[in-house]
Amino acid sequence: MSTNRPTDERLSINQISVPRLTIRELADACVAASIGHVGLWRDRIQEAGLENIARIVRERGLSVSTVCRGGMFPYSDAADRRRRRDDNRRAVDEAATLGADVLVLVCGAPEQNTLEDARTMVEEEVAHLLSYAEERGVPLGLEPLHPVFAAERSVLVTLEQANDIVERLGCPPGLGVVIDSYNVWWDPKLAGEVARAGGRTLSLQVSDWLVPTHDPLHGRGFVGDGVVDVASIREAVDGAGYAGPIEVEIFNREIWELPGEKTIEIIKRRFREST
Protein backbone atom coordinates (compact mmCIF):
# COMPACT_ATOMS: atom_id res chain seq x y z
CA MET A 1 0.00 0.00 0.00
CA SER A 2 1.17 3.46 -0.87
CA THR A 3 1.92 5.81 2.00
CA ASN A 4 1.06 8.67 -0.29
CA ARG A 5 -2.54 7.74 -1.00
CA PRO A 6 -4.93 9.85 -3.02
CA THR A 7 -7.74 11.76 -1.35
CA ASP A 8 -11.17 10.11 -1.29
CA GLU A 9 -12.54 12.98 -3.37
CA ARG A 10 -10.77 11.60 -6.42
CA LEU A 11 -12.67 8.31 -6.56
CA SER A 12 -14.95 7.85 -9.56
CA ILE A 13 -17.20 4.90 -10.38
CA ASN A 14 -17.37 3.88 -14.00
CA GLN A 15 -20.84 2.64 -14.77
CA ILE A 16 -19.56 -0.55 -16.38
CA SER A 17 -18.47 -1.73 -12.91
CA VAL A 18 -22.12 -1.75 -11.76
CA PRO A 19 -24.18 -2.40 -14.89
CA ARG A 20 -27.27 -3.52 -12.94
CA LEU A 21 -27.77 0.02 -11.66
CA THR A 22 -29.52 2.62 -13.76
CA ILE A 23 -27.64 5.90 -14.03
CA ARG A 24 -30.10 7.41 -11.52
CA GLU A 25 -29.46 4.55 -9.08
CA LEU A 26 -25.71 4.88 -9.61
CA ALA A 27 -25.90 8.63 -8.99
CA ASP A 28 -27.88 8.11 -5.78
CA ALA A 29 -25.48 5.38 -4.61
CA CYS A 30 -22.54 7.70 -5.21
CA VAL A 31 -24.14 10.48 -3.20
CA ALA A 32 -24.86 8.02 -0.38
CA ALA A 33 -21.22 6.86 -0.44
CA SER A 34 -19.79 10.42 -0.71
CA ILE A 35 -18.38 9.71 -4.16
CA GLY A 36 -18.22 12.75 -6.40
CA HIS A 37 -17.59 11.41 -9.92
CA VAL A 38 -19.09 8.95 -12.36
CA GLY A 39 -17.94 7.60 -15.72
CA LEU A 40 -20.86 7.04 -18.07
CA TRP A 41 -21.42 4.95 -21.20
CA ARG A 42 -23.16 6.32 -24.24
CA ASP A 43 -25.61 3.45 -24.75
CA ARG A 44 -26.91 3.91 -21.21
CA ILE A 45 -27.01 7.70 -21.56
CA GLN A 46 -29.04 7.41 -24.75
CA GLU A 47 -31.35 4.82 -23.21
CA ALA A 48 -32.21 7.16 -20.34
CA GLY A 49 -32.16 10.37 -22.37
CA LEU A 50 -29.27 12.81 -22.49
CA GLU A 51 -31.08 15.80 -20.96
CA ASN A 52 -32.49 13.61 -18.21
CA ILE A 53 -29.03 12.32 -17.32
CA ALA A 54 -27.55 15.83 -17.43
CA ARG A 55 -30.22 16.91 -14.90
CA ILE A 56 -29.65 13.86 -12.67
CA VAL A 57 -25.91 14.43 -12.32
CA ARG A 58 -26.30 18.23 -12.02
CA GLU A 59 -28.93 18.01 -9.27
CA ARG A 60 -26.70 15.68 -7.25
CA GLY A 61 -23.58 17.78 -7.69
CA LEU A 62 -21.74 14.95 -9.43
CA SER A 63 -19.10 15.43 -12.08
CA VAL A 64 -18.82 13.20 -15.13
CA SER A 65 -15.22 12.05 -15.23
CA THR A 66 -15.51 10.26 -18.58
CA VAL A 67 -17.94 9.61 -21.37
CA CYS A 68 -17.22 6.18 -22.86
CA ARG A 69 -16.71 6.07 -25.72
CA GLY A 70 -15.98 7.64 -29.06
CA GLY A 71 -13.47 6.32 -31.56
CA MET A 72 -13.80 3.13 -33.63
CA PHE A 73 -12.10 5.00 -36.45
CA PRO A 74 -10.92 2.46 -39.08
CA TYR A 75 -13.50 2.41 -41.88
CA SER A 76 -14.29 0.43 -45.00
CA ASP A 77 -15.32 3.18 -47.43
CA ALA A 78 -16.42 6.79 -47.64
CA ALA A 79 -19.96 6.08 -46.48
CA ASP A 80 -18.69 4.11 -43.50
CA ARG A 81 -16.29 6.89 -42.64
CA ARG A 82 -19.12 9.43 -42.78
CA ARG A 83 -21.27 7.28 -40.48
CA ARG A 84 -18.41 6.95 -38.00
CA ARG A 85 -17.65 10.67 -38.10
CA ASP A 86 -21.31 11.50 -37.46
CA ASP A 87 -21.36 9.18 -34.49
CA ASN A 88 -18.19 10.69 -33.05
CA ARG A 89 -19.64 14.19 -33.35
CA ARG A 90 -22.71 12.99 -31.44
CA ALA A 91 -20.37 11.58 -28.78
CA VAL A 92 -18.72 14.99 -28.48
CA ASP A 93 -22.14 16.65 -28.18
CA GLU A 94 -23.16 14.26 -25.42
CA ALA A 95 -19.90 14.81 -23.53
CA ALA A 96 -20.37 18.58 -23.90
CA THR A 97 -23.93 18.45 -22.54
CA LEU A 98 -22.73 16.46 -19.53
CA GLY A 99 -19.71 18.71 -18.99
CA ALA A 100 -17.52 15.59 -19.01
CA ASP A 101 -13.82 15.87 -18.22
CA VAL A 102 -12.97 13.81 -21.30
CA LEU A 103 -14.45 11.84 -24.15
CA VAL A 104 -12.60 8.51 -24.10
CA LEU A 105 -11.55 7.33 -27.56
CA VAL A 106 -11.30 3.58 -28.07
CA CYS A 107 -9.72 3.66 -31.45
CA GLY A 108 -11.21 0.59 -33.07
CA ALA A 109 -10.37 -2.73 -34.69
CA PRO A 110 -8.52 -2.79 -38.01
CA GLU A 111 -11.67 -4.16 -39.68
CA GLN A 112 -10.61 -5.21 -43.19
CA ASN A 113 -7.61 -2.88 -43.25
CA THR A 114 -4.00 -3.74 -42.57
CA LEU A 115 -2.84 -2.78 -39.10
CA GLU A 116 -0.65 -0.08 -40.59
CA ASP A 117 -3.46 1.44 -42.66
CA ALA A 118 -5.84 1.25 -39.71
CA ARG A 119 -3.35 3.10 -37.54
CA THR A 120 -3.00 5.82 -40.15
CA MET A 121 -6.80 6.14 -40.26
CA VAL A 122 -6.91 6.55 -36.48
CA GLU A 123 -4.51 9.46 -36.58
CA GLU A 124 -6.29 11.16 -39.48
CA GLU A 125 -9.73 10.75 -37.93
CA VAL A 126 -8.57 12.01 -34.52
CA ALA A 127 -7.18 15.08 -36.28
CA HIS A 128 -10.50 15.51 -38.06
CA LEU A 129 -12.60 15.21 -34.89
CA LEU A 130 -10.39 17.53 -32.92
CA SER A 131 -11.63 20.88 -34.23
CA TYR A 132 -15.26 19.91 -33.61
CA ALA A 133 -14.41 18.84 -30.06
CA GLU A 134 -12.33 21.95 -29.38
CA GLU A 135 -15.20 24.23 -30.42
CA ARG A 136 -17.43 22.46 -27.90
CA GLY A 137 -14.82 22.38 -25.16
CA VAL A 138 -14.60 18.58 -24.98
CA PRO A 139 -11.12 17.14 -24.40
CA LEU A 140 -10.42 13.96 -26.35
CA GLY A 141 -8.51 11.17 -24.63
CA LEU A 142 -6.71 8.47 -26.62
CA GLU A 143 -6.86 5.23 -24.68
CA PRO A 144 -4.41 2.49 -25.59
CA LEU A 145 -5.99 -0.90 -24.93
CA HIS A 146 -4.13 -4.06 -23.99
CA PRO A 147 -2.63 -5.78 -27.06
CA VAL A 148 -4.98 -8.71 -26.47
CA PHE A 149 -7.66 -6.41 -27.91
CA ALA A 150 -5.72 -5.43 -31.05
CA ALA A 151 -7.78 -7.63 -33.36
CA GLU A 152 -11.21 -6.70 -32.07
CA ARG A 153 -11.23 -3.33 -30.33
CA SER A 154 -8.18 -1.13 -30.68
CA VAL A 155 -5.21 -0.90 -32.99
CA LEU A 156 -3.86 1.60 -30.45
CA VAL A 157 -2.12 -0.69 -27.97
CA THR A 158 0.67 1.25 -26.27
CA LEU A 159 0.95 4.54 -24.45
CA GLU A 160 3.92 5.32 -26.67
CA GLN A 161 1.65 5.17 -29.74
CA ALA A 162 -0.87 7.48 -28.06
CA ASN A 163 1.85 9.95 -27.05
CA ASP A 164 3.27 9.83 -30.57
CA ILE A 165 -0.09 10.77 -32.07
CA VAL A 166 -0.58 13.63 -29.61
CA GLU A 167 2.88 14.96 -30.44
CA ARG A 168 2.52 14.59 -34.19
CA LEU A 169 -0.75 16.53 -33.99
CA GLY A 170 1.15 19.34 -32.25
CA CYS A 171 0.09 18.71 -28.64
CA PRO A 172 -3.18 20.62 -28.92
CA PRO A 173 -4.69 21.44 -25.50
CA GLY A 174 -7.86 19.49 -26.30
CA LEU A 175 -6.08 16.18 -26.90
CA GLY A 176 -4.49 13.84 -24.40
CA VAL A 177 -4.30 10.25 -23.23
CA VAL A 178 -6.28 7.94 -20.98
CA ILE A 179 -4.27 5.53 -18.85
CA ASP A 180 -5.98 2.36 -17.64
CA SER A 181 -3.87 0.17 -15.37
CA TYR A 182 -5.35 -3.02 -16.85
CA ASN A 183 -4.34 -2.00 -20.35
CA VAL A 184 -0.82 -0.73 -19.72
CA TRP A 185 0.69 -2.54 -16.72
CA TRP A 186 2.66 -5.07 -18.83
CA ASP A 187 4.47 -2.39 -20.87
CA PRO A 188 8.27 -2.26 -20.40
CA LYS A 189 8.20 1.40 -21.47
CA LEU A 190 5.39 2.43 -19.12
CA ALA A 191 7.38 4.61 -16.72
CA GLY A 192 8.95 6.68 -19.49
CA GLU A 193 5.70 7.09 -21.38
CA VAL A 194 3.74 8.08 -18.27
CA ALA A 195 6.32 10.79 -17.66
CA ARG A 196 6.16 11.83 -21.30
CA ALA A 197 2.36 12.10 -21.18
CA GLY A 198 2.70 14.32 -18.11
CA GLY A 199 -0.16 16.78 -17.81
CA ARG A 200 -1.69 15.45 -21.03
CA THR A 201 -3.09 12.49 -19.10
CA LEU A 202 -6.81 13.24 -19.05
CA SER A 203 -8.07 10.24 -17.14
CA LEU A 204 -6.71 7.48 -14.94
CA GLN A 205 -8.75 4.30 -14.85
CA VAL A 206 -7.94 1.36 -12.60
CA SER A 207 -8.67 -2.33 -12.22
CA ASP A 208 -6.53 -5.42 -11.77
CA TRP A 209 -5.27 -8.32 -13.94
CA LEU A 210 -6.37 -11.61 -12.42
CA VAL A 211 -4.29 -14.80 -12.40
CA PRO A 212 -5.01 -17.32 -13.76
CA THR A 213 -6.22 -15.33 -16.73
CA HIS A 214 -9.46 -16.87 -17.97
CA ASP A 215 -11.13 -14.14 -19.94
CA PRO A 216 -9.18 -11.02 -20.87
CA LEU A 217 -12.33 -9.11 -21.85
CA HIS A 218 -14.56 -9.85 -18.89
CA GLY A 219 -12.10 -11.05 -16.29
CA ARG A 220 -10.82 -7.82 -14.71
CA GLY A 221 -10.62 -7.72 -10.96
CA PHE A 222 -11.03 -5.31 -8.08
CA VAL A 223 -7.82 -3.41 -7.40
CA GLY A 224 -5.78 -5.60 -5.06
CA ASP A 225 -7.07 -8.95 -6.34
CA GLY A 226 -4.56 -9.35 -9.16
CA VAL A 227 -0.94 -8.87 -10.12
CA VAL A 228 -0.91 -5.19 -11.09
CA ASP A 229 0.88 -2.73 -8.83
CA VAL A 230 -1.89 -0.18 -9.23
CA ALA A 231 -0.60 2.08 -6.45
CA SER A 232 2.75 2.46 -8.21
CA ILE A 233 1.12 3.24 -11.54
CA ARG A 234 -1.18 5.77 -9.80
CA GLU A 235 1.78 7.41 -8.08
CA ALA A 236 3.70 7.64 -11.36
CA VAL A 237 0.72 9.18 -13.17
CA ASP A 238 0.16 11.66 -10.35
CA GLY A 239 3.87 12.39 -10.19
CA ALA A 240 3.85 13.26 -13.88
CA GLY A 241 1.21 15.92 -13.30
CA TYR A 242 -2.22 14.27 -13.13
CA ALA A 243 -4.54 15.29 -10.32
CA GLY A 244 -7.99 14.34 -11.62
CA PRO A 245 -10.45 11.58 -10.81
CA ILE A 246 -9.36 7.96 -10.44
CA GLU A 247 -12.04 5.92 -12.10
CA VAL A 248 -12.67 2.29 -11.28
CA GLU A 249 -13.70 0.42 -14.41
CA ILE A 250 -14.19 -3.32 -13.97
CA PHE A 251 -15.40 -5.64 -16.70
CA ASN A 252 -16.15 -8.88 -14.85
CA ARG A 253 -19.20 -11.09 -15.24
CA GLU A 254 -19.04 -12.32 -11.66
CA ILE A 255 -18.70 -8.85 -10.17
CA TRP A 256 -21.56 -7.74 -12.40
CA GLU A 257 -23.80 -10.19 -10.52
CA LEU A 258 -23.19 -8.43 -7.21
CA PRO A 259 -25.65 -5.79 -5.97
CA GLY A 260 -24.31 -2.42 -7.12
CA GLU A 261 -24.06 -1.03 -3.59
CA LYS A 262 -21.93 -4.00 -2.54
CA THR A 263 -19.58 -3.46 -5.50
CA ILE A 264 -19.28 0.23 -4.65
CA GLU A 265 -18.48 -0.63 -1.03
CA ILE A 266 -15.66 -2.96 -2.12
CA ILE A 267 -14.37 -0.41 -4.64
CA LYS A 268 -14.25 2.23 -1.95
CA ARG A 269 -12.38 -0.02 0.46
CA ARG A 270 -9.86 -1.07 -2.18
CA PHE A 271 -9.39 2.55 -3.16
CA ARG A 272 -8.22 3.25 0.38
CA GLU A 273 -6.21 0.07 0.78
CA SER A 274 -4.54 -0.50 -2.57
CA THR A 275 -4.70 2.53 -4.83
Place this chain on the structure above:
Amino acid sequence: MSTNRPTDERLSINQISVPRLTIRELADACVAASIGHVGLWRDRIQEAGLENIARIVRERGLSVSTVCRGGMFPYSDAADRRRRRDDNRRAVDEAATLGADVLVLVCGAPEQNTLEDARTMVEEEVAHLLSYAEERGVPLGLEPLHPVFAAERSVLVTLEQANDIVERLGCPPGLGVVIDSYNVWWDPKLAGEVARAGGRTLSLQVSDWLVPTHDPLHGRGFVGDGVVDVASIREAVDGAGYAGPIEVEIFNREIWELPGEKTIEIIKRRFREST
Protein backbone atom coordinates in the same frame (compact mmCIF):
# COMPACT_ATOMS: atom_id res chain seq x y z
CA MET B 1 -0.46 -14.43 -50.55
CA SER B 2 3.14 -13.52 -51.03
CA THR B 3 4.57 -13.81 -54.54
CA ASN B 4 7.95 -14.37 -52.96
CA ARG B 5 7.17 -17.53 -51.06
CA PRO B 6 9.72 -19.55 -49.07
CA THR B 7 10.98 -22.87 -50.33
CA ASP B 8 9.28 -25.99 -48.98
CA GLU B 9 12.57 -27.07 -47.42
CA ARG B 10 12.17 -24.41 -44.74
CA LEU B 11 9.00 -25.86 -43.20
CA SER B 12 9.36 -27.20 -39.67
CA ILE B 13 6.70 -28.83 -37.49
CA ASN B 14 6.75 -27.93 -33.83
CA GLN B 15 5.69 -30.91 -31.81
CA ILE B 16 3.12 -28.89 -29.84
CA SER B 17 1.03 -28.66 -33.03
CA VAL B 18 0.56 -32.45 -33.05
CA PRO B 19 0.77 -33.53 -29.41
CA ARG B 20 -0.95 -36.87 -30.05
CA LEU B 21 2.06 -38.07 -32.02
CA THR B 22 5.09 -39.48 -30.27
CA ILE B 23 8.37 -37.97 -31.43
CA ARG B 24 9.03 -41.14 -33.44
CA GLU B 25 5.61 -40.86 -35.10
CA LEU B 26 6.19 -37.17 -35.77
CA ALA B 27 9.59 -37.91 -37.29
CA ASP B 28 8.12 -40.61 -39.55
CA ALA B 29 5.25 -38.33 -40.58
CA CYS B 30 7.73 -35.60 -41.47
CA VAL B 31 9.78 -37.97 -43.60
CA ALA B 32 6.59 -39.14 -45.34
CA ALA B 33 5.62 -35.53 -46.01
CA SER B 34 9.14 -34.47 -47.11
CA ILE B 35 9.49 -32.10 -44.16
CA GLY B 36 13.05 -31.70 -42.94
CA HIS B 37 12.79 -30.02 -39.53
CA VAL B 38 11.07 -30.55 -36.20
CA GLY B 39 10.78 -28.41 -33.07
CA LEU B 40 10.83 -30.52 -29.92
CA TRP B 41 9.71 -30.02 -26.32
CA ARG B 42 11.82 -31.02 -23.39
CA ASP B 43 9.14 -32.91 -21.48
CA ARG B 44 8.52 -35.16 -24.48
CA ILE B 45 12.25 -35.56 -25.13
CA GLN B 46 12.82 -36.64 -21.54
CA GLU B 47 9.83 -38.98 -21.63
CA ALA B 48 11.23 -40.80 -24.67
CA GLY B 49 14.87 -40.56 -23.63
CA LEU B 50 17.35 -38.04 -24.99
CA GLU B 51 19.72 -40.50 -26.70
CA ASN B 52 16.81 -42.36 -28.24
CA ILE B 53 15.41 -39.12 -29.69
CA ALA B 54 18.84 -38.07 -30.95
CA ARG B 55 19.08 -41.39 -32.79
CA ILE B 56 15.54 -41.12 -34.21
CA VAL B 57 16.11 -37.69 -35.74
CA ARG B 58 19.63 -38.56 -36.94
CA GLU B 59 18.56 -41.77 -38.64
CA ARG B 60 15.83 -39.92 -40.52
CA GLY B 61 18.06 -37.05 -41.55
CA LEU B 62 15.89 -34.51 -39.72
CA SER B 63 17.20 -31.33 -38.18
CA VAL B 64 15.94 -30.03 -34.84
CA SER B 65 14.98 -26.41 -35.47
CA THR B 66 14.22 -25.61 -31.82
CA VAL B 67 14.30 -27.13 -28.39
CA CYS B 68 11.46 -25.67 -26.31
CA ARG B 69 12.24 -24.43 -23.79
CA GLY B 70 14.67 -22.99 -21.34
CA GLY B 71 14.17 -19.80 -19.41
CA MET B 72 11.72 -19.22 -16.55
CA PHE B 73 14.36 -17.05 -14.93
CA PRO B 74 12.72 -14.96 -12.17
CA TYR B 75 13.37 -16.66 -8.85
CA SER B 76 12.34 -16.37 -5.23
CA ASP B 77 15.63 -17.01 -3.43
CA ALA B 78 19.13 -18.42 -3.88
CA ALA B 79 17.97 -22.04 -3.74
CA ASP B 80 15.29 -21.40 -6.32
CA ARG B 81 17.80 -19.63 -8.54
CA ARG B 82 20.18 -22.59 -8.29
CA ARG B 83 17.39 -25.01 -9.21
CA ARG B 84 16.46 -22.90 -12.23
CA ARG B 85 20.10 -22.56 -13.33
CA ASP B 86 20.59 -26.32 -13.10
CA ASP B 87 17.52 -26.90 -15.21
CA ASN B 88 18.66 -24.41 -17.84
CA ARG B 89 22.05 -26.08 -18.07
CA ARG B 90 20.26 -29.39 -18.64
CA ALA B 91 18.23 -27.72 -21.39
CA VAL B 92 21.47 -26.59 -23.03
CA ASP B 93 22.87 -30.12 -22.78
CA GLU B 94 19.76 -31.57 -24.39
CA ALA B 95 19.84 -29.01 -27.22
CA ALA B 96 23.55 -29.77 -27.73
CA THR B 97 22.93 -33.53 -27.93
CA LEU B 98 20.20 -32.96 -30.51
CA GLY B 99 22.29 -30.44 -32.47
CA ALA B 100 19.37 -28.02 -32.27
CA ASP B 101 19.56 -24.71 -34.13
CA VAL B 102 18.48 -22.85 -30.99
CA LEU B 103 17.35 -23.31 -27.42
CA VAL B 104 14.20 -21.18 -27.11
CA LEU B 105 14.09 -19.14 -23.91
CA VAL B 106 10.65 -18.35 -22.52
CA CYS B 107 11.74 -15.95 -19.86
CA GLY B 108 9.19 -16.61 -17.13
CA ALA B 109 6.50 -15.02 -15.01
CA PRO B 110 7.44 -12.38 -12.47
CA GLU B 111 6.50 -14.81 -9.66
CA GLN B 112 6.51 -12.74 -6.47
CA ASN B 113 8.88 -10.10 -7.86
CA THR B 114 7.96 -6.73 -9.28
CA LEU B 115 7.93 -6.64 -13.06
CA GLU B 116 11.00 -4.44 -13.02
CA ASP B 117 12.97 -6.74 -10.73
CA ALA B 118 11.88 -9.79 -12.71
CA ARG B 119 13.11 -8.18 -15.91
CA THR B 120 16.47 -7.46 -14.32
CA MET B 121 16.69 -11.09 -13.24
CA VAL B 122 16.01 -12.24 -16.79
CA GLU B 123 18.90 -10.23 -18.13
CA GLU B 124 21.29 -11.35 -15.40
CA GLU B 125 20.35 -15.00 -15.76
CA VAL B 126 20.64 -14.94 -19.56
CA ALA B 127 24.12 -13.48 -19.16
CA HIS B 128 24.93 -16.23 -16.68
CA LEU B 129 23.68 -19.05 -18.92
CA LEU B 130 25.42 -17.70 -21.99
CA SER B 131 28.96 -18.91 -21.33
CA TYR B 132 27.73 -22.45 -20.60
CA ALA B 133 25.73 -22.45 -23.83
CA GLU B 134 28.58 -20.98 -25.86
CA GLU B 135 30.96 -23.70 -24.69
CA ARG B 136 28.50 -26.31 -25.91
CA GLY B 137 27.73 -24.51 -29.16
CA VAL B 138 24.05 -23.96 -28.40
CA PRO B 139 22.61 -20.62 -29.53
CA LEU B 140 20.13 -19.09 -27.08
CA GLY B 141 17.03 -17.41 -28.48
CA LEU B 142 15.06 -14.87 -26.44
CA GLU B 143 11.40 -15.18 -27.32
CA PRO B 144 9.11 -12.29 -26.45
CA LEU B 145 5.63 -13.62 -25.72
CA HIS B 146 2.39 -11.73 -26.28
CA PRO B 147 1.65 -9.30 -23.42
CA VAL B 148 -1.40 -11.39 -22.52
CA PHE B 149 1.14 -13.83 -21.03
CA ALA B 150 3.03 -11.23 -18.95
CA ALA B 151 1.53 -12.37 -15.66
CA GLU B 152 1.93 -16.10 -16.12
CA ARG B 153 4.67 -16.94 -18.62
CA SER B 154 6.96 -14.16 -19.74
CA VAL B 155 7.93 -10.72 -18.52
CA LEU B 156 9.65 -10.37 -21.90
CA VAL B 157 6.79 -9.12 -24.07
CA THR B 158 8.26 -7.11 -26.95
CA LEU B 159 10.91 -7.68 -29.57
CA GLU B 160 12.36 -4.32 -28.57
CA GLN B 161 13.02 -5.68 -25.07
CA ALA B 162 14.69 -8.77 -26.51
CA ASN B 163 16.84 -6.72 -28.87
CA ASP B 164 17.76 -4.39 -25.99
CA ILE B 165 19.00 -7.32 -23.91
CA VAL B 166 21.04 -8.75 -26.79
CA GLU B 167 22.64 -5.35 -27.36
CA ARG B 168 23.34 -4.67 -23.69
CA LEU B 169 25.04 -8.07 -23.48
CA GLY B 170 27.30 -7.02 -26.34
CA CYS B 171 25.64 -8.91 -29.23
CA PRO B 172 27.47 -12.19 -28.53
CA PRO B 173 27.24 -14.62 -31.48
CA GLY B 174 25.49 -17.24 -29.33
CA LEU B 175 22.54 -15.03 -28.40
CA GLY B 176 19.64 -13.91 -30.54
CA VAL B 177 15.86 -13.63 -30.71
CA VAL B 178 12.96 -15.89 -31.62
CA ILE B 179 10.11 -14.27 -33.51
CA ASP B 180 6.68 -15.88 -33.31
CA SER B 181 4.00 -14.22 -35.42
CA TYR B 182 1.32 -14.91 -32.79
CA ASN B 183 3.31 -13.11 -30.13
CA VAL B 184 4.45 -10.03 -32.03
CA TRP B 185 1.90 -9.21 -34.75
CA TRP B 186 0.14 -6.49 -32.69
CA ASP B 187 3.34 -4.50 -32.03
CA PRO B 188 3.46 -1.01 -33.58
CA LYS B 189 7.26 -1.19 -33.54
CA LEU B 190 7.50 -4.61 -35.17
CA ALA B 191 8.96 -3.56 -38.54
CA GLY B 192 11.76 -1.54 -36.98
CA GLU B 193 12.61 -4.21 -34.42
CA VAL B 194 12.61 -7.02 -36.99
CA ALA B 195 15.11 -4.99 -39.01
CA ARG B 196 17.14 -4.30 -35.88
CA ALA B 197 17.25 -8.01 -34.99
CA GLY B 198 18.53 -8.73 -38.50
CA GLY B 199 20.72 -11.81 -38.62
CA ARG B 200 20.31 -12.29 -34.86
CA THR B 201 16.88 -13.83 -35.48
CA LEU B 202 17.49 -17.48 -34.66
CA SER B 203 14.01 -18.88 -35.26
CA LEU B 204 10.79 -17.85 -36.95
CA GLN B 205 7.66 -19.48 -35.60
CA VAL B 206 4.23 -18.99 -37.14
CA SER B 207 0.55 -19.39 -36.29
CA ASP B 208 -2.47 -17.11 -36.50
CA TRP B 209 -4.59 -15.03 -34.09
CA LEU B 210 -8.21 -16.13 -34.30
CA VAL B 211 -11.21 -13.79 -34.05
CA PRO B 212 -13.26 -13.84 -31.94
CA THR B 213 -10.53 -14.42 -29.37
CA HIS B 214 -11.76 -17.03 -26.91
CA ASP B 215 -8.63 -18.41 -25.33
CA PRO B 216 -5.32 -16.64 -25.88
CA LEU B 217 -3.30 -19.59 -24.58
CA HIS B 218 -4.92 -22.44 -26.48
CA GLY B 219 -6.74 -20.62 -29.26
CA ARG B 220 -4.08 -20.18 -31.92
CA GLY B 221 -5.04 -20.99 -35.47
CA PHE B 222 -3.56 -22.41 -38.65
CA VAL B 223 -1.83 -19.71 -40.69
CA GLY B 224 -4.53 -18.13 -42.84
CA ASP B 225 -7.42 -18.68 -40.41
CA GLY B 226 -6.93 -15.48 -38.40
CA VAL B 227 -6.07 -11.82 -38.69
CA VAL B 228 -2.26 -11.93 -38.77
CA ASP B 229 -0.51 -11.08 -42.01
CA VAL B 230 1.98 -13.91 -41.54
CA ALA B 231 3.39 -13.64 -45.06
CA SER B 232 4.34 -10.00 -44.50
CA ILE B 233 6.00 -10.78 -41.17
CA ARG B 234 7.85 -13.71 -42.77
CA GLU B 235 9.01 -11.52 -45.65
CA ALA B 236 10.24 -8.84 -43.23
CA VAL B 237 12.13 -11.39 -41.12
CA ASP B 238 13.69 -12.93 -44.24
CA GLY B 239 14.45 -9.48 -45.62
CA ALA B 240 16.35 -8.63 -42.44
CA GLY B 241 18.65 -11.61 -42.92
CA TYR B 242 16.93 -14.76 -41.69
CA ALA B 243 17.03 -17.83 -43.89
CA GLY B 244 16.37 -20.69 -41.46
CA PRO B 245 13.43 -22.97 -40.77
CA ILE B 246 9.89 -21.62 -40.47
CA GLU B 247 8.33 -23.54 -37.65
CA VAL B 248 4.60 -23.96 -37.26
CA GLU B 249 3.67 -23.92 -33.58
CA ILE B 250 -0.06 -24.10 -32.86
CA PHE B 251 -1.55 -24.28 -29.38
CA ASN B 252 -5.19 -25.11 -30.01
CA ARG B 253 -7.30 -27.70 -28.21
CA GLU B 254 -9.50 -28.36 -31.24
CA ILE B 255 -6.58 -28.81 -33.61
CA TRP B 256 -4.97 -31.10 -31.04
CA GLU B 257 -7.93 -33.46 -31.48
CA LEU B 258 -7.18 -33.94 -35.18
CA PRO B 259 -5.07 -36.91 -36.32
CA GLY B 260 -1.47 -35.69 -36.52
CA GLU B 261 -1.13 -36.54 -40.22
CA LYS B 262 -4.21 -34.44 -41.00
CA THR B 263 -2.77 -31.47 -39.09
CA ILE B 264 0.53 -31.81 -40.94
CA GLU B 265 -1.31 -31.91 -44.26
CA ILE B 266 -3.14 -28.66 -43.44
CA ILE B 267 0.06 -27.04 -42.16
CA LYS B 268 1.83 -27.95 -45.39
CA ARG B 269 -0.97 -26.52 -47.53
CA ARG B 270 -1.13 -23.30 -45.53
CA PHE B 271 2.63 -22.97 -45.72
CA ARG B 272 2.32 -22.86 -49.50
CA GLU B 273 -0.78 -20.69 -49.60
CA SER B 274 -0.31 -18.15 -46.84
CA THR B 275 3.24 -18.06 -45.52
